[in-house]
Amino acid sequence: MRNNKRLVNLAVLATGLILLYHTSLGNRMEKAIRTSGKGHTGVLDEAVVNSSKPFIHADTTKWQFPCDEKSIKKYTARHISKAPVIDGKLDEEVWQKIERSPRFVDLISGGETLYDTRAAVCWDDQNLYIAFWMEEPFTQGTFKNHNDLIYRENDAEVFIALKDAYYEFEINALNTRYEAFFMWKDAYEKNGFGAIPNLSLANPLVRNFNGVGLKNHPRGLRYGSWDFKFPGMQSGVFVDGTLNDHKDRDRKWTVELAFPWKGMEWLAKGDQRPIPPKNNDVWRIDFTRFNPYKEAAPAKDSGGWAWSSHGVWDSHVPECFPKITFSRKGI
Known part of the structure; x- marks a missing residue:
């Protein structure tokens, strides 16, 4: 019985982790689609989908022009x-x-x-x-x-x-x-x-x-x-x-x-x-x-x-x- 309970608990924990991962990935995918700009089709880049890191906006606060x-x-x-x-x-x-x-x-x-x-x-x-x-x-x-x-x-x-x-x-x-x-x-x-x-x-x-x-x-x-x-x-x-x-x-x-x-x-x-x-x-x-x-x-x-x-x-x-x-x- 104890072993069965442990197996059930492990299964519940694993299911929770999987749901958490997919929720996080889904949020990143949605954000990536929303922020696709001019010159992009709105289709997610494979690197974004497969990345384990959060999607990060480009830093637009930096000076972007050739003059000083x-x-x-x-x-x-x-x-x-x-x-x-x-x-x-x-x-x-x-x-x-x-x-x-x-x-x-x-x-x-x-x-x-x-x-x-x-x-x-x-x-x-x-x-x-x-x-x-x-x-x-x-x-x-x-x-x-x-x-x-x-x-x-x-x-x-x-x-x-x-x-x-x-x-x-x-x-x-x-x-x-x-x-x-x-x-x-x-x-x-x-x-x-x-x-x-x-x-x-x-x-x-x-x-x-x-x-x-x-x-x-x-x-x-x-x-x-x-x-x-x-x-x-x-x-x-x-x-x-x-x-x-x-x-x-x-x-x-x-x-x-x-x-x-x-x-x-x-x-x-x-x-x-x-x-x-x-x-x-x-x-x-x-x-x-x-x-x-x-x-x-x-x-x-x-x-x-x-x-x-x-x-x-x-x-x-x-x-x-x-x-x-x-x-x-x-x-």
């Missing part, structure tokens, strides 16, 4: 009372007194660059104003049509990024523009981007986009529209030298831009942030310069220079853009 988070540049954009004339000369008082950025660094390495490049930002209740000063001995500019591939020659670029979208602007020494508007796929439907003809997926100039050098952005894919022109935007360019003439040495070329706040409605769609900004609001804006040459070795010149390094050959990483704080305090 602590090295991202910061700048305070001052409010102005008198708007500059947008002619590219940068001879108004505001541009003489304004704080300029540090000298641009290499886009990838963050190292010193061959020629001096700086930018500045200010604003009023109508426009966002941006200026570039670019030292350049041999200024080139040949592309004349909107959205020509002007990044293949001397160009200056601005990216304005808000929560669910960002805008790309490029300009060359002939004042030719290149523009595109990018929308994160996970926010495309909820923000109603498709209701706008030049952002609609039915438009042949709206295409999938997966970055340039960073092909595994943590947020996933984007839609890009190359049928976008920033409404009311003004630009001016001035060449201190002779364009496309290598017989002499130029000094610099300068760029002056004005982006109307009212044209940023779709950029701000994701978080409904106030436009124009409120005092001390922080935006992410990128400033870069690309050249048709590279400094000779042993210099590590990628050919792209930036206010704040990205750590990768890719301008499409909003998390690496400088942090611009808008202040109502004047210059």
Whole structure:
């Protein structure tokens, strides 16, 4: 009898352990299915099913981008009372007194660059104003049509990024523009981007986009529209030298831009942030310069220079853009 009781007790204990194991495994399987993300089918990986260890989420609290988070540049954009004339000369008082950025660094390495490049930002209740000063001995500019591939020659670029979208602007020494508007796929439907003809997926100039050098952005894919022109935007360019003439040495070329706040409605769609900004609001804006040459070795010149390094050959990483704080305090 005692032996029979012992056998019964052992059987009950074994049954309990089996039930406990399967309950734990089932919980892990259910959790794994719930957490399968983009790029997965929802079918459990065999390693997860057979694992005796609990299913653990990937750590998303760590910095996941190629730039150094602590090295991202910061700048305070001052409010102005008198708007500059947008002619590219940068001879108004505001541009003489304004704080300029540090000298641009290499886009990838963050190292010193061959020629001096700086930018500045200010604003009023109508426009966002941006200026570039670019030292350049041999200024080139040949592309004349909107959205020509002007990044293949001397160009200056601005990216304005808000929560669910960002805008790309490029300009060359002939004042030719290149523009595109990018929308994160996970926010495309909820923000109603498709209701706008030049952002609609039915438009042949709206295409999938997966970055340039960073092909595994943590947020996933984007839609890009190359049928976008920033409404009311003004630009001016001035060449201190002779364009496309290598017989002499130029000094610099300068760029002056004005982006109307009212044209940023779709950029701000994701978080409904106030436009124009409120005092001390922080935006992410990128400033870069690309050249048709590279400094000779042993210099590590990628050919792209930036206010704040990205750590990768890719301008499409909003998390690496400088942090611009808008202040109502004047210059």
